[in-house]
Amino acid sequence: MTTNSLPPDPNNLWQPSRGLNKWVERAVIWLFGLFAIISVATTVGIVLSLLFETIEFFQVVSLWNFLTDRQWTPLFSNPQYGILVLLSATFLTSLIALLVAVPLGLLSAIYLSEYASPKLRKWLKPALEILAGVPTVVYGYFALLLVTPFLQLFIPQLGGFNALSAGIVMGIAITPLIASLSEDAIYAVPSALRDGSYALGLTKRETIFGVVLPAALSGIVASIILAVSRAVGETMIVALAAGLNPRLGLNPFVPVMTMTAYIVQVSLGDTPAGSIAFQSIFAVGMTLFLLTLIFNIISFWFVRKFRETYE
Amino acid sequence: MTPLSSQATPLDTGWDIEQKEVLNALGRRQGIDRWFSWLALLAVVFSLFVLVVLLVDVLIDGVPVLNWNFFTSFPSRRPAEAGIISALVGTIWVMVLVALFTFPIGVGAGIFLEEFVPDSWLARAIEINISNLAGVPSIIYGLLGLQVFVRILFPITQGRSVLSGALTLALLVLPIVIIATRESLRSIPSSLRQAGFALGATRWQVVRSHVFPLALPGILTGVILALSRAIGETAPLITIGALTYIPFLPDLSLRGLQSPFTVLPIQIYNWVSRPQADFHALAAGAIIVLMVILLLMNATAIYLRNRFQK
Numbered sequence: 001m002t003t004n005s006l007p008p009d010p011n012n013l014w015q016p017s018r019g020l021n022k023w024v025e026r027a028v029i030w031l032f033g034l035f036a037i038i039s040v041a042t043t044v045g046i047v048l049s050l051l052f053e054t055i056e057f058f059q060v061v062s063l064w065n066f067l068t069d070r071q072w073t074p075l076f077s078n079p080q081y082g083i084l085v086l087l088s089a090t091f092l093t094s095l096i097a098l099l100v101a102v103p104l105g106l107l108s109a110i111y112l113s114e115y116a117s118p119k120l121r122k123w124l125k126p127a128l129e130i131l132a133g134v135p136t137v138v139y140g141y142f143a144l145l146l147v148t149p150f151l152q153l154f155i156p157q158l159g160g161f162n163a164l165s166a167g168i169v170m171g172i173a174i175t176p177l178i179a180s181l182s183e184d185a186i187y188a189v190p191s192a193l194r195d196g197s198y199a200l201g202l203t204k205r206e207t208i209f210g211v212v213l214p215a216a217l218s219g220i221v222a223s224i225i226l227a228v229s230r231a232v233g234e235t236m237i238v239a240l241a242a243g244l245n246p247r248l249g250l251n252p253f254v255p256v257m258t259m260t261a262y263i264v265q266v267s268l269g270d271t272p273a274g275s276i277a278f279q280s281i282f283a284v285g286m287t288l289f290l291l292t293l294i295f296n297i298i299s300f301w302f303v304r305k306f307r308e309t310y311e
Numbered sequence: 312m313t314p315l316s317s318q319a320t321p322l323d324t325g326w327d328i329e330q331k332e333v334l335n336a337l338g339r340r341q342g343i344d345r346w347f348s349w350l351a352l353l354a355v356v357f358s359l360f361v362l363v364v365l366l367v368d369v370l371i372d373g374v375p376v377l378n379w380n381f382f383t384s385f386p387s388r389r390p391a392e393a394g395i396i397s398a399l400v401g402t403i404w405v406m407v408l409v410a411l412f413t414f415p416i417g418v419g420a421g422i423f424l425e426e427f428v429p430d431s432w433l434a435r436a437i438e439i440n441i442s443n444l445a446g447v448p449s450i451i452y453g454l455l456g457l458q459v460f461v462r463i464l465f466p467i468t469q470g471r472s473v474l475s476g477a478l479t480l481a482l483l484v485l486p487i488v489i490i491a492t493r494e495s496l497r498s499i500p501s502s503l504r505q506a507g508f509a510l511g512a513t514r515w516q517v518v519r520s521h522v523f524p525l526a527l528p529g530i531l532t533g534v535i536l537a538l539s540r541a542i543g544e545t546a547p548l549i550t551i552g553a554l555t556y557i558p559f560l561p562d563l564s565l566r567g568l569q570s571p572f573t574v575l576p577i578q579i580y581n582w583v584s585r586p587q588a589d590f591h592a593l594a595a596g597a598i599i600v601l602m603v604i605l606l607l608m609n610a611t612a613i614y615l616r617n618r619f620q621k
Contacts, residue, residue, distance in 0.1 A: 021513050028515045032423035035416045036433075039489065040440050042482050046451060049458035107354030115348050116355075124355060126613070131362050133605060135543030137576045138598050141583045142365050145372075145591055172361050179358075205344040226446065233448020235546035236576075240583055260450050260546065267453070267550045273462060281550075285454045289447065296446040 050289055053282030060276055066283070072246035072257070074277055081280060083287055085248045089163065089256035093238050094231035096167025096252060097174060101227055104171070105178025106220065112179070113186040114208055125180075132176035140240030143169035148241065161243030161255035170237045174227045181226065185219020186212060218306040225299035229292045235260035259284050369602070373595030381596055385558045386578065390589035395597050397557040398578035401473065402542050402604070404561060405574055408477030409541045413488045414534055416481075421492025421530075426518050441486045452483045453550025461551050469569035471552040473561055476572060479547050484537035491533020495526040528619030535612040539605050545576035553577050575601045 058066070061081045069082030108128065112121055147165040152158045158165075189212050197207040213220065243255025244265050257265070263281045271278045384394025424434045456479030461470050468475040499522050507517035554571050561567035575597055582594035 025513045025515045032419040035419035036423045046455045049455050104354050107351045111351035111355050137545045137579050146368050203340050203344045205347045235450045289451050
């Protein structure tokens with residue numbers, strides 16, 4: 001064994017190809033970095049593609065008229081583009097949706113996190129996820145062909161297309177969103193807070209309203225704002241069930257036209273690029289984008305500002 | 312001590328009355344509690360009841376139209392002859408293409424953000440950007456696709472083609488894949504990476520041979536969920552101008568990528584928006600097919616998650 005005591009000649013040993021590895025490493029970083037940039041490019045692309053056509057649109061229609069006109073008649077010989085008309089319909093359907101989704105979603109979240117046994121919870125959560133995974137066009141079918149005829153039994157003056165059934169079904173569609181996000185927020189409230197409340201003699205419901213919900217408030221409000229943003233951008237339910245009649249007002253029984261429904265209507269027609277009708281869908285899209293952006297920023301800000309942290 | 316004991320008698324009576332009130336109030340409070348717990352349960356049951364009504368309604372209306380002709384016929388003006396073959400094939404095309412685009416790009420971006428540049432300003436900026444993108448309505452992606460894929464990239468996509476549609480939907484679901492990849496990678500213990508580095512492996516070698524295979528089930532779950540979102544989307548495809556009447560199938564070639572297309576949700580929308588009840592039944596039939604595809608995909612995702620969760 002004495003002959004082996006000499007250190008081996010380094011040149012005869014196997015060496016990893018460090019040069020190649022370094023090259024591959026760099027190539028992977030660049031390629032994957034480029035992939036990561038695509039998500040930023042998407043945002044930039046959305047803003048730019050909306051912006052260019054919107055600028056073109058406002059060279060024909062003044063911003064003042066866009067914001068103050070009380071008619072939406074792009075196909076008339078004397079077209080008027082009063083966004084208030086579409087905004088009122090979007091507001092109406094979203095409001096109805098929230099009146100359905102906030103109580104349903106919040107109560108479901110409370111039940112899942114505070115009352116349901118772990119075993120039941122394991123079954124109920126995926127079931128609600130199925131509700132969230134139903135394509136919106138299916139909800140549109142449901143609103144138009146089942147909910148509207150059903151509501152007409154009680155409200156004879158209800159039109160075949162109306163904001164009411166579109167709003168109610170949209171509320172069902174966004175209930176899982178509120179339920180799931182609020183449940184996360186409620187579940188995250190430490191149980192020591194509940195125990196402290198019980199020790200003071202409060203009942204379960206009093207604990208939920210007096211202690212748990214206030215502690216989870218930032219998450220709950222954020223989930224509701226996100227639901228608003230979803231309702232405002234929701235397309236297929238309103239395009240199918242709410243109608244295509246631009247009308248200013250808040251009557252839930254008549255056909256109305258939301259911003260998203262207008263974009264669908266123009267897209268289905270054969271509108272040539274460069275025409276004012278083509279540009280108008282981008283102006284409406286820009287309004288929609290800004291509106292949802294504001295809601296998302298408020299939601300983000302609200303969580304940051306009012307989040308209760310527990311060590 | 313006498314003043315105290317003299318006061319004790321009225322205090323005692325007072326205590327008795329209060330105790331009664333407290334007990335009465337407790338009964339009332341617990342009653343409200345019971346009502347409230349029933350109300351909360353009712354909310355969950357109502358949501359699930361709506362889901363059941365929706366499914367039953369679609370089944371009752373749609374099952375009668377499900378026959379061999381329905382699967383092998385092109386859309387038609389006559390309800391009795393209409394079928395979903397072009398929509399079904401279009402949906403499969405779109406699903407495969409979206410998977411081909413989003414898997415490498417989403418997983419690559421996720422690996423980059425989680426393994427190569429964690430805790431950097433770039434990762435944070437992209438994270439904020441992604442959470443913003445998730446809040447953008449899908450119809451806005453349609454407007455993006457209309458401008459970028461249909462008009463600017465016309466020489467490549469030939470306008471309102473299956474390629475344009477798939478690219479638009481790929482951008483829409485990319486954030487889902489990136490987030491799923493990051494979360495899956497984050498759950499792999501760092502000791503595994505340390506062991507690899509200690510043996511002299513580069514970061515990419517560690518990721519490729521050890522971290523990525525372990526994270527793959529979680530990543531695949533995210534990809535499947537993203538795909539099931541993509542094939543249910545209607546609005547962006549209407550916006551980029553997918554047609555509703557397609558009496559042919561795209562070629563299985565690169566040229567096929569540039570052909571016009573339709574998908575199941577658009578076919579459903581078209582049939583629902585017609586006044587005749589016969590078309591509504593066809594829509595219900597197509598909804599059944601779409602929901603079965605979605606259920607199969609979700610079942611696969613759940614299976615993967617349970618099978619490999621350790």
